[in-house]
Amino acid sequence: MPELPEVEVVRRGLADHVLDRTITEVSVAHPRAVRRHVAGAADFAARLAGRTVTGVRRRGKYLWLDLDGGSEGEDAVLAHLGMSGQMLVADAGRPDETHLRVRIRFADDGPQLRFVDQRTFGGLSLHPLVPAAGGGVLPEPVAHIARDPMDPAFDLDAAVAGIRRRRTGLKRALLDQTVVSGIGNIYADEALWRSRLHGARPTERLTRAQGRAVLTAATDVMGDALRAGGTSFDALYVNVNGASGYFDRSLAVYGQVDRPCPRCGTPVRREPFMNRSSYSCPRCQPRPRTPHP
Numbered sequence: 430m431p432e433l434p435e436v437e438v439v440r441r442g443l444a445d446h447v448l449d450r451t452i453t454e455v456s457v458a459h460p461r462a463v464r465r466h467v468a469g470a471a472d473f474a475a476r477l478a479g480r481t482v483t484g485v486r487r488r489g490k491y492l493w494l495d496l497d498g499g500s501e502g503e504d505a506v507l508a509h510l511g512m513s514g515q516m517l518v519a520d521a522g523r524p525d526e527t528h529l530r531v532r533i534r535f536a537d538d539g540p541q542l543r544f545v546d547q548r549t550f551g552g553l554s555l556h557p558l559v560p561a562a563g564g565g566v567l568p569e570p571v572a573h574i575a576r577d578p579m580d581p582a583f584d585l586d587a588a589v590a591g592i593r594r595r596r597t598g599l600k601r602a603l604l605d606q607t608v609v610s611g612i613g614n615i616y617a618d619e620a621l622w623r624s625r626l627h628g629a630r631p632t633e634r635l636t637r638a639q640g641r642a643v644l645t646a647a648t649d650v651m652g653d654a655l656r657a658g659g660t661s662f663d664a665l666y667v668n669v670n671g672a673s674g675y676f677d678r679s680l681a682v683y684g685q686v687d688r689p690c691p692r693c694g695t696p697v698r699r700e701p702f703m704n705r706s707s708y709s710c711p712r713c714q715p716r717p718r719t720p721h722p
Contacts, residue, residue: 431510433577433611434651435659436492439516442669443542444485446518447494451481451536462530462544465509465554465570476555477506477533488561489577489610492516493568495558507554507568508544514551517543518669562607577611578648579655589640592632598721599635599643600628600707612647616654618683618708620647622690625713628702629720653679682708 431439455474457463466473477496484495486505493505508516517526518540525532531544531553544553556568563576575591576583588609592602602608603617612620621628623646626639657679681691686699690710700707 432613434654438659440487454534456532459530461549462552491571505568509551511551513548515545595632599630619650622682627714631721
């Protein structure tokens with residue numbers, strides 16, 4: 430699933446191509462793509478027609494388009510990219526993609542916005558904007574999501590305190606989107622490696638300095654990934670123009686099992702973690718003697 434840098438790459442591309450444009454027509458080619466819009470495909474299409482995109486925003490791994498006020502006030506189109514969702518900008522004459530699910534046309538007859546999703550785990554839905562737990566307004570289904578480390582209003586000390594209040598392993602806390610958003614499996618492993626911490630370290634024994642170090646490392650590694658266009662392990666992750674990112678070439682430990690640690694040369698280890706995998710350096714990141722269960 431795309432993490433913060435990949436979603437931010439898409440957000441920036443959409444802001445360049447769809448901001449301040451008025452929607453004239455929405456075509457839903459597969460109802461599963463709008464299954465989270467409980468009123469159905471016809472209602473989704475009807476409620477978008479005539480609306481203008483006034484913002485393209487993101488919090489953590491969640492992306493949405495702000496729309497001008499309709500009969501029910503300000504709304505947003507929330508995009509769930511899932512495992513294979515793509516938000517593509519395409520000229521009208523370009524052939525349809527094999528897995529095209531939703532097409533959005535605009536009044537200026539310029540490039541279309543197409544939602545393409547091979548595995549159909551993602552989708553689009555329309556929701557009201559409501560006050561969010563971390564401040565600001567968000568689409569209703571994601572109003573509980575905390576701010577992310579790249580948000581200008583992110584409070585590092587508050588996030589550290591939130592992690593230290595948990596009674597869990599450090600990596601689990603980093604992945605908890607209600608504590609700090611945007612960090613997924615890839616960047617958690619990379620941040621833990623940069624800060625020389627093991628993901629099983631109990632959060633209640635984490636010092637403030639260690640908490641600040643791992644969140645600062647997460648900010649830094651996600652910034653590096655953003656400048657590289659994101660991490661593209663899966664060819665299905667692309668930006669709005671269909672191009673892949675290349676940060677996977679710079680990963681220190683994630684996916685690097687048995688390869689030498691870039692810092693000390695010790696072979697990287699893989700450990701099972703929540704039906705996924707964690708990668709770390711046994712020497713730089715020793716497993717705590719009493720890890721959190």
